[in-house]
Amino acid sequence: MKAGSFSQVLRHGLGAATVASVMAGAAVSAPASANTESGKLSGNDLRGAVAGKRIYLAVPLGGEFPLYYQPNGRVDGSGEAVGLGRFLKPSDSGRWWVSGDRLCQKWQTWYDGKVFCFTVSRSAPGRIDWVRDDGMKGTARIAD
Numbered sequence: 001m002k003a004g005s006f007s008q009v010l011r012h013g014l015g016a017a018t019v020a021s022v023m024a025g026a027a028v029s030a031p032a033s034a035n036t037e038s039g040k041l042s043g044n045d046l047r048g049a050v051a052g053k054r055i056y057l058a059v060p061l062g063g064e065f066p067l068y069y070q071p072n073g074r075v076d077g078s079g080e081a082v083g084l085g086r087f088l089k090p091s092d093s094g095r096w097w098v099s100g101d102r103l104c105q106k107w108q109t110w111y112d113g114k115v116f117c118f119t120v121s122r123s124a125p126g127r128i129d130w131v132r133d134d135g136m137k138g139t140a141r142i143a144d
Contacts, residue, residue, distance in 0.1 A: 039122040042101035046120055049128070049142065050096070050103060057140045064141070069096055075105055102133070 041049050051071045056064035067077045078091040094107035104117040118130045123139065131137050 040101070041120045041122060041128075043098060046101070046103055047098045049120070049122075052144070054143045055128075055140050056143065057138060073097060075107075077107075077110070103130075 050069040053069055055067045055069060057067065059065050065077070067075055069075050073095050074093060075096040076091070076093045092107045092110045094105055094110070094113075096103065096105040098104070099117060101119060102117040103120055104115055106113060106115045117133045121129045123129045126142050128140050128142065129137070130140065
């Protein structure tokens with residue numbers, strides 16, 4: 001992610017896998033059927049990597065932004081731990097799904113409810129890199 005204020009982080013996207021939300025604790029290894037050359041996750045591998053997991057997005061000024069990808073397709077996020085309550089609504093929920101090789105999500109209020117999709121690649125055990133469909137990039141760690 002680009003450096004900037006927390007409001008810029010939310011305005012430009014928190015991603016997922018993402019994205020996110022993705023890393024302090026348990027290591028998650030990529031499924032055997034993941035593309036081992038690039039580490040890119042797709043389809044069921046992507047779903048398995050995030051469903052029921054907490055994804056901790058790295059934020060530009062340090063710290064992590066947690067997202068919880070529930071197995072039922074709901075995603076919850078809270079920026080209170082990184083002080084986002086001072087800037088805007090610190091928590092939101094929405095839904096997530098996998099479309100082809102991309103993880104997609106739609107929040108109720110964050111990003112004005114716009115749908116964003118991400119490609120997600122395994123960068124190390126329990127760590128992912130994500131690229132949003134508008135080119136925004138970031139990293140995250142995955143925890144159970």
